[in-house]
Amino acid sequence: MDENERVLYDDGLHKCVMFSFDDEEQEDSFLSVNQFLIVQNESAVLIDPGSEAIFDELYDAVSRYVSPKNIKFIFLSHQDPDVSASITQWALTTKAKFVMSSLWIRFMSHYGFTELSRIMALPDRGAKIKFGQEFLEFVPAHLLHSPGNFSLYDSKSKVLFSGDIGAAIVKSKESGKKVSNFKEHIEYLEGFHKRYMASYKLCRAWVKRVTQLDVKIIAPQHGFIFENEDVNAFLNWFESLACGSDLLEELY
Numbered sequence: 448m449d450e451n452e453r454v455l456y457d458d459g460l461h462k463c464v465m466f467s468f469d470d471e472e473q474e475d476s477f478l479s480v481n482q483f484l485i486v487q488n489e490s491a492v493l494i495d496p497g498s499e500a501i502f503d504e505l506y507d508a509v510s511r512y513v514s515p516k517n518i519k520f521i522f523l524s525h526q527d528p529d530v531s532a533s534i535t536q537w538a539l540t541t542k543a544k545f546v547m548s549s550l551w552i553r554f555m556s557h558y559g560f561t562e563l564s565r566i567m568a569l570p571d572r573g574a575k576i577k578f579g580q581e582f583l584e585f586v587p588a589h590l591l592h593s594p595g596n597f598s599l600y601d602s603k604s605k606v607l608f609s610g611d612i613g614a615a616i617v618k619s620k621e622s623g624k625k626v627s628n629f630k631e632h633i634e635y636l637e638g639f640h641k642r643y644m645a646s647y648k649l650c651r652a653w654v655k656r657v658t659q660l661d662v663k664i665i666a667p668q669h670g671f672i673f674e675n676e677d678v679n680a681f682l683n684w685f686e687s688l689a690c691g692s693d694l695l696e697e698l699y
């Protein structure tokens with residue numbers, strides 16, 4: 448297996464894979480970026496496929512697990528380029544529906560994407576869809592950091608794909624790992640979350656919603672995954688984080 452790949456869950460029928468491709472031509476490629484794939488039988492969901500620069504590598508990597516024509520959904524947690532900029536390439540090479548917040552649909556044409564009939568718009572309160580014997584739940588994560596933002600919970604693997612929530616600012620070479628000591632990991636989380644997340648009230652609302660789910664792994668779009676006791680360690684830290692508007696005097 449490639450060093451850019453890590454299997455998060457595999458029971459023979461259902462699999463979750465994490466990829467960590469980044470744009471190596473960028474001199475300042477200091478930020479690790481993760482992409483994810485859920486495969487169940489012959490059906491798949493691709494999560495936050497990212498920028499155009501990594502499309503070829505990611506397409507080849509995904510093809511080793513599933514034929515791209517069997518990708519049913521491509522979920523975009525929010526509108527950022529590191530999440531969504533390759534939407535047109537994926538539209539041309541798959542038959543997938545694109546699942547995203549209704550807030551960002553009108554912006555997708557700026558990435559060259561105009562096939563609006565292929566978009567499944569998520570309402571603010573999220574949605575739950577059947578996927579094989581199980582379900583996928585789009586959990587509201589608004590203003591954490593994007594105004595229209597969702598995490599995705601896979602009920603079979605119990606992995607929560609959390610988008611930018613839980614993102615660590617680590618070098619791209621460091622990506623694809625798991626947190627081994629949460630206290631030591633905080634320094635890689637703190638600056639990003641304080642500045643990008645909107646307020647502790649929103650952090651708390653997300654944590655409240657997430658604790659109603661049975662989560663075994665939190666898999667963010669940047670940096671390391673949280674497993675077992677580190678899931679709770681992260682949730683405890685995040686729900687009382689002063690960030691964004693809580694730190695108004697640092698901004699104005």
Ligand SMILES: [Fe+2]
Nearest residue numbers: 525527592611
């Ligand atoms: Fe983002």
Ligand SMILES: [Fe+2]
Nearest residue numbers: 527529611668
């Ligand atoms: Fe991001």
